[in-house]
Amino acid sequence: MLLLEDSKVYTASPRDTMLFAAVAFGVAAAARPSEMLGSAKVGGRDRALQARQLRFFADDAAEIELHLDAPDGTCPALCELRLFVTKTHKLGETKIISAPTAVAAMWRWLRLSRPAPHALIFSNNGRPLSTFALVADLRRRLTRIGLGDMAATVTAKCFRRGGASTLAGLGLAGADIAAAAWAPGSSMWQLYADDPKVKRARAIKINRLMQSDVREAVAAGPAAASSSARTDLH
Numbered sequence: 001m002l003l004l005e006d007s008k009v010y011t012a013s014p015r016d017t018m019l020f021a022a023v024a025f026g027v028a029a030a031a032r033p034s035e036m037l038g039s040a041k042v043g044g045r046d047r048a049l050q051a052r053q054l055r056f057f058a059d060d061a062a063e064i065e066l067h068l069d070a071p072d073g074t075c076p077a078l079c080e081l082r083l084f085v086t087k088t089h090k091l092g093e094t095k096i097i098s099a100p101t102a103v104a105a106m107w108r109w110l111r112l113s114r115p116a117p118h119a120l121i122f123s124n125n126g127r128p129l130s131t132f133a134l135v136a137d138l139r140r141r142l143t144r145i146g147l148g149d150m151a152a153t154v155t156a157k158c159f160r161r162g163g164a165s166t167l168a169g170l171g172l173a174g175a176d177i178a179a180a181a182w183a184p185g186s187s188m189w190q191l192y193a194d195d196p197k198v199k200r201a202r203a204i205k206i207n208r209l210m211q212s213d214v215r216e217a218v219a220a221g222p223a224a225a226s227s228s229a230r231t232d233l234h
Contacts, residue, residue: 026159
């Protein structure tokens with residue numbers, strides 16, 4: 001997300017604003033393409049995101065809801081995304097999106113487009129955005145900034161891959177990654193975070209988490225350090 005934003009490959013035009021919001025939000029939600037834009041195979045356009053499925057809040061406690069007619073300069077802290085039906089949650093689920101770039105991009109697009117509650121979010125001039133068009137556009141932009149090799153690997157699953165890879169690279173526990181967009185206890189996220197660079201970054205992050213425990217044990221004295229060592233060996 002940040003790479004695309006910093007490269008200035010997207011302009012401030014309505015179309016580019018929509019496309020960047022779709023990419024940024026899709027990655028932050030680790031969304032399936034059908035959950036964002038609908039699918040010709042599963043539920044058609046009925047599954048595409050509608051404006052009524054999003055709620056914005058000014059605080060992490062979700063006590064102050066923000067609406068699109070808020071004063072200029074208003075910046076939401078997070079967004080709640082309500083999915084009615086998903087592959088793993090037949091009764092629907094609510095996702096919390098708090099990645100600043102994704103929240104800001106979606107807020108900016110909705111403030112610009114002002115869709116009715118039941119209107120599709122990703123539609124410009126009456127033309128709904130398709131997964132094919134979004135993926136093709138993303139490939140072109142990546143190629144334009146010299147990332148042709150990456151562009152060649154982009155598929156409709158790029159949002160789930162991007163979400164899983166980002167969380168894995170941060171060193172999060174597998175259960176926490178699964179909870180973000182997969183079924184509880186699922187290991188399917190590993191299929192999307194199989195890049196050697198991601199695995200290496202994950203290993204480094206996880207190992208560095210040991211530093212604080214070691215430092216605390218040493219500060220507490222020999223007895224605590226010895227106890228910590230015995231616990232780790234077990």
